[in-house]
Amino acid sequence: MKIYNTLCRSKKDFIPLKQGHVSIYVCGVTVYDECHLGHARAYVVFDILRRYLKYKGYKVRYVQNFTDVDDKIIGKAQHLFDEDKDIFHASKDISECFIARYFEDMDALGILRADEYPKATEHIPEMIEMIQVLIDKGYAYVVDDREVFFAVNASESYGKLSGKKLEDLQAGQRVNVDTRKKNPLDFVLWKPSKSNEPKWASPWGEGRPGWHIECSAMAVKHLGETFDIHGGGADLVFPHHENEIAQAESCTDKCFARYWMHNGFLRSGEEKMSKSLGNTLTLKKLYEDYDPEVLRFFLLTSHYRSPMHLNNDSFDKVKEQCHRGYMMLKSAALFLTQKTEAITTDPMTKIKDKWLNGMDDDMNTSIAVSCLFEIVLQANLLMKSGHVADDKRGELQGWLEIFHEIASVLYVFQKPYIIIGEDTKVSDDFEKKLQDLLLQRKALRGQKDWKNADKVRDDLLSCQKDIELEDTSFGSFVVYKKN
RNA sequence: GGCGGCAUGGCCAAGUGGUAAGGCAGGAGCCUGCAAAGCUCUUAUUCCCCAGUUCGAAUCUGGGUGCCGCCUCCA
Numbered sequence: 001m002k003i004y005n006t007l008c009r010s011k012k013d014f015i016p017l018k019q020g021h022v023s024i025y026v027c028g029v030t031v032y033d034e035c036h037l038g039h040a041r042a043y044v045v046f047d048i049l050r051r052y053l054k055y056k057g058y059k060v061r062y063v064q065n066f067t068d069v070d071d072k073i074i075g076k077a078q079h080l081f082d083e084d085k086d087i088f089h090a091s092k093d094i095s096e097c098f099i100a101r102y103f104e105d106m107d108a109l110g111i112l113r114a115d116e117y118p119k120a121t122e123h124i125p126e127m128i129e130m131i132q133v134l135i136d137k138g139y140a141y142v143v144d145d146r147e148v149f150f151a152v153n154a155s156e157s158y159g160k161l162s163g164k165k166l167e168d169l170q171a172g173q174r175v176n177v178d179t180r181k182k183n184p185l186d187f188v189l190w191k192p193s194k195s196n197e198p199k200w201a202s203p204w205g206e207g208r209p210g211w212h213i214e215c216s217a218m219a220v221k222h223l224g225e226t227f228d229i230h231g232g233g234a235d236l237v238f239p240h241h242e243n244e245i246a247q248a249e250s251c252t253d254k255c256f257a258r259y260w261m262h263n264g265f266l267r268s269g270e271e272k273m274s275k276s277l278g279n280t281l282t283l284k285k286l287y288e289d290y291d292p293e294v295l296r297f298f299l300l301t302s303h304y305r306s307p308m309h310l311n312n313d314s315f316d317k318v319k320e321q322c323h324r325g326y327m328m329l330k331s332a333a334l335f336l337t338q339k340t341e342a343i344t345t346d347p348m349t350k351i352k353d354k355w356l357n358g359m360d361d362d363m364n365t366s367i368a369v370s371c372l373f374e375i376v377l378q379a380n381l382l383m384k385s386g387h388v389a390d391d392k393r394g395e396l397q398g399w400l401e402i403f404h405e406i407a408s409v410l411y412v413f414q415k416p417y418i419i420i421g422e423d424t425k426v427s428d429d430f431e432k433k434l435q436d437l438l439l440q441r442k443a444l445r446g447q448k449d450w451k452n453a454d455k456v457r458d459d460l461l462s463c464q465k466d467i468e469l470e471d472t473s474f475g476s477f478v479v480y481k482k483n
Numbered sequence: 484g485g486c487g488g489c490a491u492g493g494c495c496a497a498g499u500g501g502u503a504a505g506g507c508a509g510g511a512g513c514c515u516g517c518a519a520a521g522c523u524c525u526u527a528u529u530c531c532c533c534a535g536u537u538c539g540a541a542u543c544u545g546g547g548u549g550c551c552g553c554c555u556c557c558a
Contacts, residue, residue: 009487026558027558028558029558030556030557035558036558037558038557038558039558040558041558042558043558045558070556071556072556162486162487162553162554163486163487164485164486164487164553164554165485165486167485168484168485168486168554169485169486169554185554211556231558232558233557233558234488234552234553234558235552235553235556235557235558236557236558237487237553238486238553238554239553239554239555240557262558263558264488264552265551265552265558266558267551267552272551272552272557273558274556274557274558275556275557301495301496301505301506302495302496302497303496303497305488306488306489306496307488307489307551307552308495309495311494311495313494313495313507313508314494314495316507317494317495317506317507317508318495318506318507320506320507320508321505321506321507324506324507324520327519327520327521328520328521330520331520331521354504358497364497364498366496366497366498366504366505367497367498367504367505369496369497369505369506370496370497370504370505370506371504371505372505373504373505373506374504374505377522380520380521380522381521381522383521384514384521384522385514385522386514386521445516448516450516450517453516453517454516454517454518457517457518461519468519468520469518469519470519470520471515471518471519471520472520
């Protein structure tokens, strides 16, 4: 498999450090607000990477942090501050609340849980230890006895990830520079806490860590000094990931992450979707209108490094695509009621190669999606005349198996559908009701009483959202999604 | 000011030297009591523009135009 490594600005063969094992660290969210579609993109991308690597036979260890100490969290906590609760616990309440909401949103998208979710506040000793090493080795310096900065000039390779040269950067172009810094680009490792901020004891007095140090410390702790893949959104390349590398490698003298992967951004119209621009779409809001699976599917339609454009109808288009896939699955289920041995044909092998080659080429999910629809067409052709010849059942089964193989890695088309026919054994009152209506309609159609038959159909279709009726040469069927 | 990315049909989107995947929307037809679904054909002699390399370029090179991102927190 080839992976685009931001560090080399090119695709490289992926060879894990330890044969058969892959270690991945992905930067998680700062838990002070709702997750939006941009977060979903990042975590869906790395979820698919993880599922694909597992599919290829690797054992994957996946770690994703929660940043739970941060100005914005503290800001919110200060608003909630009351007599009974100190700022430390108020911050904790905020972050725990949004961690819970993160899980609700991501579980709905079908994202596998990480093996570890380290939190910054639970790794203060590890960070302090790393900072002390950096000071001892001359990569960091203490100011006013209570604040520690990383000295970018001390790190020879600073800028290697983002391709920036120190002299080209114009630090302070947009913000004021702290004059105590030796280089304006020096960044804080430890800073004193103000009176109404959470604080931890350290050799430099009571304070709290800077943002970047947590990921260096936690990645090293949970995955080792060198691990395979580090991921995150493209906006983290500089300064966050650049700083992570500088800290970790200066501390350990070893390569930190071997492959750096960054997902592209979502764009709303012509500009980036971001919290600071206030044009984000929260997942909770989107879920009111779209099945999370539709959103996941949307995120797969373009390559993970490309910017994605959002239009008014972006999601509706994808909703139709999903519908097409499900219609095929539903039809196939009607035709394959008894167990059938799958037959593999050359066209199937070709599709499978296309899928594998696409994914092996820096995880091209767009190719993978096209494979699914090529299968949909082939399956529909086999079912075209309203029946499937006995000698073609195995072929249909073969197509379905490839479809499911691909879909299970992308984790789409996973919804179970219930199919009720005229003589299906029903298992509850709801199903019984549907079947009764189906039989009523059948009788009316037999009498060519179209008007009343159509009325019964309307009743049937209004029983539940997303319910569908299909007339076939071998009877009518109601198909619906199990809630 | 520095660094980087992108420009493919009405829309979304693959495709890094060999003659334009896939989906959505539109049109015509078949099927159908009507629907729904499905199938067939149809919508880019052409990939922002110009020049070059090549037997051959959307794909490589040079120049231009437009848009976007990073250099502040951000997935």
